[in-house]
Amino acid sequence: MSVGHHQRSETLLHGEYGLYPSKGIRYALSLTYSGLHIQRLVPRPENDQRTVLPLSDMVGCHTLRSHTTGDIFAYFSIYSYPLKKKKVTMGSSRTRQRLVRTFRVDEESDYNRNQATAEKWAIAIKCLIQEIPIGSETELVPELLPRSRRLMLLLNPCGGRGNGMQLCQTHILPMISEADISYNLIQTERQNHARELVQGIRLEEWDGIVVISGDGLLYEVINGLMERPDWEDAIKMPVGILPCGSGNALAGSINYNAGFDQALGSELLLNCILLLCRGTVIPMDLVSVTTCSGIRSFSFLSIAWGFISDVDIESEKYRHMGSARFTVGTMVRVASLRTYRGRLSYLPALDAHRPICRSITLSPNGSLAPFQRSQLHRTVSDFGLCEERNVMYKRSSTNLDTSELPSFETSPSPGSPTAYHTSSFNFDTLSDDTPEPMLSKDIKLPRHHQVNGPKDDVLPPLGKPLPKNYITVEDNFVLVLAIYQTHLGADLFTAPFSSFDDGLIHLFFVKAGISRAALVRLFLAMEKGTHFETECPYLTHVPVRAFRLEPLTRKGILTVDGERVEYGPIQGQIHKGLSNLIAGSCKVRLTPF
Numbered sequence: 001m002s003v004g005h006h007q008r009s010e011t012l013l014h015g016e017y018g019l020y021p022s023k024g025i026r027y028a029l030s031l032t033y034s035g036l037h038i039q040r041l042v043p044r045p046e047n048d049q050r051t052v053l054p055l056s057d058m059v060g061c062h063t064l065r066s067h068t069t070g071d072i073f074a075y076f077s078i079y080s081y082p083l084k085k086k087k088v089t090m091g092s093s094r095t096r097q098r099l100v101r102t103f104r105v106d107e108e109s110d111y112n113r114n115q116a117t118a119e120k121w122a123i124a125i126k127c128l129i130q131e132i133p134i135g136s137e138t139e140l141v142p143e144l145l146p147r148s149r150r151l152m153l154l155l156n157p158c159g160g161r162g163n164g165m166q167l168c169q170t171h172i173l174p175m176i177s178e179a180d181i182s183y184n185l186i187q188t189e190r191q192n193h194a195r196e197l198v199q200g201i202r203l204e205e206w207d208g209i210v211v212i213s214g215d216g217l218l219y220e221v222i223n224g225l226m227e228r229p230d231w232e233d234a235i236k237m238p239v240g241i242l243p244c245g246s247g248n249a250l251a252g253s254i255n256y257n258a259g260f261d262q263a264l265g266s267e268l269l270l271n272c273i274l275l276l277c278r279g280t281v282i283p284m285d286l287v288s289v290t291t292c293s294g295i296r297s298f299s300f301l302s303i304a305w306g307f308i309s310d311v312d313i314e315s316e317k318y319r320h321m322g323s324a325r326f327t328v329g330t331m332v333r334v335a336s337l338r339t340y341r342g343r344l345s346y347l348p349a350l351d352a353h354r355p356i357c358r359s360i361t362l363s364p365n366g367s368l369a370p371f372q373r374s375q376l377h378r379t380v381s382d383f384g385l386c387e388e389r390n391v392m393y394k395r396s397s398t399n400l401d402t403s404e405l406p407s408f409e410t411s412p413s414p415g416s417p418t419a420y421h422t423s424s425f426n427f428d429t430l431s432d433d434t435p436e437p438m439l440s441k442d443i444k445l446p447r448h449h450q451v452n453g454p455k456d457d458v459l460p461p462l463g464k465p466l467p468k469n470y471i472t473v474e475d476n477f478v479l480v481l482a483i484y485q486t487h488l489g490a491d492l493f494t495a496p497f498s499s500f501d502d503g504l505i506h507l508f509f510v511k512a513g514i515s516r517a518a519l520v521r522l523f524l525a526m527e528k529g530t531h532f533e534t535e536c537p538y539l540t541h542v543p544v545r546a547f548r549l550e551p552l553t554r555k556g557i558l559t560v561d562g563e564r565v566e567y568g569p570i571q572g573q574i575h576k577g578l579s580n581l582i583a584g585s586c587k588v589r590l591t592p593f
């Protein structure tokens with residue numbers, strides 16, 4: 001629903017009611033697009049103490065009837081979860097607390113008429129929560145509301161700290177019941193269980209599949225849907241996430257998209273349940289990923305090599321710590337920093353434009369700020385692209401003509417592997433001068449199946465040469481990260497300019513030479529999304545449509561959506577809006593009251 005600013009204060013419903021339990025107090029209620037305005041009338045009006053229940057905190061509204069025989073009044077209860085500051089030993093933290101307000105409709109001397117009024121309030125509130133357009137003239141009939149949604153909830157009992165079931169009972173199930181959502185809750189029993197389950201479901205029986213877990217389980221769901229013969233319909237099934245994992249990157253991105261402050265733990269979970277109850281579905285890009293044995297899968301989050309994937313996988317042993325596992329893992333990895341040699345090729349997104357990134361500034365005379373002329377950007381600007389990229393973001397509607405670009409050598413360079421197999425991958429320019437992570441024999445890689453899906457039209461098969469419009473960088477890297485969400489973890493605001501369906505892979509790389517201190521600074525700044533402001537000359541960001549990474553260091557760790565995949569050449573292409581995400585809110589930041 002698109003509501004103009006002038007309309008937000010329009011009164012949709014108004015009435016004077018009692019409160020339950022009754023203490024003789026009466027209130028005037030006005031419902032607007034932004035919330036329920038409550039003003040005490042009796043015993044004494046309190047003009048300046050008007051309270052508002054913001055719509056953004058509400059999950060549902062039910063009508064009720066008293067058990068007392070002869071009670072002609074009808075009641076409606078509003079379920080709301082406002083943010084409250086909580087005092088803790090060291091400072092304060094925020095949490096959402098359940099608040100139920102029950103009003104008594106007592107205007108008429110007949111129960112049915114009071115009930116009809118209570119019903120109108122419930123319908124109007126539910127319409128507003130679900131962003132179903134209504135106005136003050138709309139006839140508030142039950143037909144305005146869609147039938148109650150049916151969700152398949154998949155719970156990973158081992159995700160994060162392993163408390164998913166407890167959170168289900170205390171928070172998730174009560175809230176979604178208040179939102180009239182019906183559900184089947186299934187606990188996954190093993191790796192790939194979710195993948196198999198979604199392959200067998202009848203699509204028409206469900207309005208969405210929601211994982212109660214970390215990002216890993218959603219990766220299984222998406223790939224299970226893509227493995228179905230009817231993948232084109234199946235992948236349109238709305239998917240959602242309620243964060244009970246350790247990284248919770250997609251939940252962090254959903255939370256940001258809704259306009260909430262960055263949150264962790266139960267605050268993030270409650271924000272995401274609220275958004276799930278609102279239910280708005282938006283398109284989400286997927287990246288088709290091909291690994292060295294030719295296996296293709298679909299990724300919604302990221303592909304990582306080097307520092308990030310090392311921390312992710314090597315910190316598994318600290319899983320009991322929840323998200324703190326990444327902090328410990330990062331400290332361990334920083335202490336013995338590794339570099340990896342590799343060849344990274346990418347197809348720049350020439351028409352990419354985005355909100356101006358704080359770090360990318362033009363000086364008053366139009367030249368690039370020192371940051372853009374730094375060593376970091378020479379990497380790319382040697383090819384004549386970097387400056388164009390930065391200017392281009394300013395001129396948001398200007399599309400560059402590809403013919404303006406210099407042409408490049410076809411990549412991979414002569415002598416590089418042309419066919420890739422896990423066992424026989426030819427690291428012909430191996431660099432063994434860096435410490436290497438061990439590939440433990442007993443690590444079980446997730447089982448991957450051949451998935452269907454759209455053709456990669458700008459990316460040749462792995463092993464075939466890349467077209468001339470690809471740019472290749474061969475160097476020593478600390479990390480390479482392809483990310484297509486804003487967050488890499490609930491508190492890692494890695495790609496602030498990304499959005500769910502921008503059709504872009506945000507390719508980041510950090511080259512060898514960065515000091516440990518600078519790397520730590522970069523990651524600390526990433527919590528607030530200010531890492532570009534550190535003006536680190538070793539960090540590069542390029543928005544691309546497709547990329548290929550050929551590791552030239554013998555051993556290492558590659559992850560797709562945080563899950564380990566086979567090591568070797570890997571490539572990916574973005575497929576714009578291929579899936580549907582339950583993001584729960586329009587992209588407009590909610591106006592605070």
Ligand SMILES: Nc1ncnc2c1ncn2[C@@H]1O[C@H](COP(=O)(O)OP(=O)(O)OP(=O)(O)O)[C@@H](O)[C@H]1O
Nearest residue numbers: 159160188189190191213214215216245246247248
């Ligand atoms: N019952 C189970 N026992 C063991 N593993 C499971 C079970 N159910 C699911 N899994 C696997 O656990 C893996 C990790 O799950 P998930 O991503 O949900 O949690 P996480 O790793 O804690 O979170 P994050 O991805 O945010 O770090 C998934 O790949 C999934 O296949």
